[in-house]
Amino acid sequence: MALILKGAPVAAAMTEKMKTRSDALRARGIVPTLAILRVGARDDDLSYERGAMKRAEKAGIDVRNEVLPADADEGTFFGTLEKLNNDPGVHGILMFRPLPKHLDGEKARKMLAPAKDVDGCTDGSLAGVFTNTRLGFPPCTAEAAMEILHYYNIPVSGKKAAVIGRSLVIGRPVAMMLMHENATVTICHTRTPDVPAVTREADIVIAASGQMRSVGAEYLAAGQTVVDVGIGWSEELQKLCGDVRYEEAEELVAALTPVPGGVGAVTTAVLCRHVIEAAERSML
Amino acid sequence: MALILKGAPVAAAMTEKMKTRSDALRARGIVPTLAILRVGARDDDLSYERGAMKRAEKAGIDVRNEVLPADADEGTFFGTLEKLNNDPGVHGILMFRPLPKHLDGEKARKMLAPAKDVDGCTDGSLAGVFTNTRLGFPPCTAEAAMEILHYYNIPVSGKKAAVIGRSLVIGRPVAMMLMHENATVTICHTRTPDVPAVTREADIVIAASGQMRSVGAEYLAAGQTVVDVGIGWSEELQKLCGDVRYEEAEELVAALTPVPGGVGAVTTAVLCRHVIEAAERSML
Numbered sequence: 001m002a003l004i005l006k007g008a009p010v011a012a013a014m015t016e017k018m019k020t021r022s023d024a025l026r027a028r029g030i031v032p033t034l035a036i037l038r039v040g041a042r043d044d045d046l047s048y049e050r051g052a053m054k055r056a057e058k059a060g061i062d063v064r065n066e067v068l069p070a071d072a073d074e075g076t077f078f079g080t081l082e083k084l085n086n087d088p089g090v091h092g093i094l095m096f097r098p099l100p101k102h103l104d105g106e107k108a109r110k111m112l113a114p115a116k117d118v119d120g121c122t123d124g125s126l127a128g129v130f131t132n133t134r135l136g137f138p139p140c141t142a143e144a145a146m147e148i149l150h151y152y153n154i155p156v157s158g159k160k161a162a163v164i165g166r167s168l169v170i171g172r173p174v175a176m177m178l179m180h181e182n183a184t185v186t187i188c189h190t191r192t193p194d195v196p197a198v199t200r201e202a203d204i205v206i207a208a209s210g211q212m213r214s215v216g217a218e219y220l221a222a223g224q225t226v227v228d229v230g231i232g233w234s235e236e237l238q239k240l241c242g243d244v245r246y247e248e249a250e251e252l253v254a255a256l257t258p259v260p261g262g263v264g265a266v267t268t269a270v271l272c273r274h275v276i277e278a279a280e281r282s283m284l
Numbered sequence: 285m286a287l288i289l290k291g292a293p294v295a296a297a298m299t300e301k302m303k304t305r306s307d308a309l310r311a312r313g314i315v316p317t318l319a320i321l322r323v324g325a326r327d328d329d330l331s332y333e334r335g336a337m338k339r340a341e342k343a344g345i346d347v348r349n350e351v352l353p354a355d356a357d358e359g360t361f362f363g364t365l366e367k368l369n370n371d372p373g374v375h376g377i378l379m380f381r382p383l384p385k386h387l388d389g390e391k392a393r394k395m396l397a398p399a400k401d402v403d404g405c406t407d408g409s410l411a412g413v414f415t416n417t418r419l420g421f422p423p424c425t426a427e428a429a430m431e432i433l434h435y436y437n438i439p440v441s442g443k444k445a446a447v448i449g450r451s452l453v454i455g456r457p458v459a460m461m462l463m464h465e466n467a468t469v470t471i472c473h474t475r476t477p478d479v480p481a482v483t484r485e486a487d488i489v490i491a492a493s494g495q496m497r498s499v500g501a502e503y504l505a506a507g508q509t510v511v512d513v514g515i516g517w518s519e520e521l522q523k524l525c526g527d528v529r530y531e532e533a534e535e536l537v538a539a540l541t542p543v544p545g546g547v548g549a550v551t552t553a554v555l556c557r558h559v560i561e562a563a564e565r566s567m568l
Contacts, residue, residue, distance in 0.1 A: 191466035
């Protein structure tokens, strides 16, 4: 049976350290502050927002909610974004995306101040992930996957890692982060003819294709660590599921993140740590 | 015996197409212009500069040489760079690096106008390579390797590629470019325990570690395409050599770039095409 790599203790350990840092900032008169910019009220956004706000409170971070109606016009939206960009009291901005269709999401992404891009979506943040410099911040989910490996002392350097998925929010950045820590990384995607042949050979498998329950026993091997980044509702099983067929993986591999309660539980802690880092950088 | 993937016909075909585009630009009153900013007179720089100037002439591109003495002070250097950044008659800037130690190379890289970064060294260009958008320009050597594969109709999509080396000028960008064309890419580096085991399984091997003659028969297999990005002078053999032990590879693989006369012969053509593209973009 696999060791279950739960996210909660990872997030708790991170939060404890964050509290010390936010206390130190507050003692110097700086209140680390996250602005959450939401247009409309999608269920996914609301759920993530609740999690982020709870985590922020524990970490000693103030949250400013900027909520616009789903039909907010361009002027209102970009005016709000610009106001947050320019407000020295706001250290990080979480801008929920995708935006409604009538708002230009690409323009918004380019306008977002790189120094406040705690969610890692700007070109500056992505260049930082690619070049291994702390320009902006890495995408939170990718960093959350790395945090779990670190917390549970899973060796990365010199190991083989296989990443399934090449998205900009998780697949590509986590591949780079694994490589920066000296893993030998292979990125698999929809055009890879034989994904299981690649993943079976890896020490670490990051399942991040977004294809629910697509990764079963035939993809896996004994001794592996499997990080499941997917999450979605299975109508068939009537529960939240990841990209991995959990019951098959659990029998076979050495260590495995659960869904829910794995990577997702760490993502908001990473977001909050970015806010604190942004606040600390703002003093330099 | 391997098919020898010479660079000269690739560069010639590219140049012919470039000439048409530069003629069209000139007909509209725009003279595509490359500024070469060189501090001092290193042999490597002079040799590349000669190659770039010859290629530019054939491609219908004007070259402006900005040569500063090796002991040029900060004010002179950054003043020159700023002048080139702001000059609408300059479409691309090739800034030879590394700069002498008394000049801040990182500051210079950050100051270079991304729109004129035809050598692909700014964060904007690197973000473009990572995100697969045409922000700035990819590093020339990485794109030259891809051009050779394209010219000789080497299939990339669905194939396995192994990249040896993870530098920002070639390893990482060429890995991303191969992945954007749907190859399944593994990046090997100094901390990969068994590089030959990875490269032997690949359809395409990019040798870009900068370790002269380090890649021999034990790294390779029949049927492969091998692109050798290295170049250096071997005292032992008294000739220019790449990262691949050519005589061993030639016996074994399906196709192979020579050194010299392979990737290096295409790099200046890519540089020139970037200048033309920058000039075309300047009209938008």
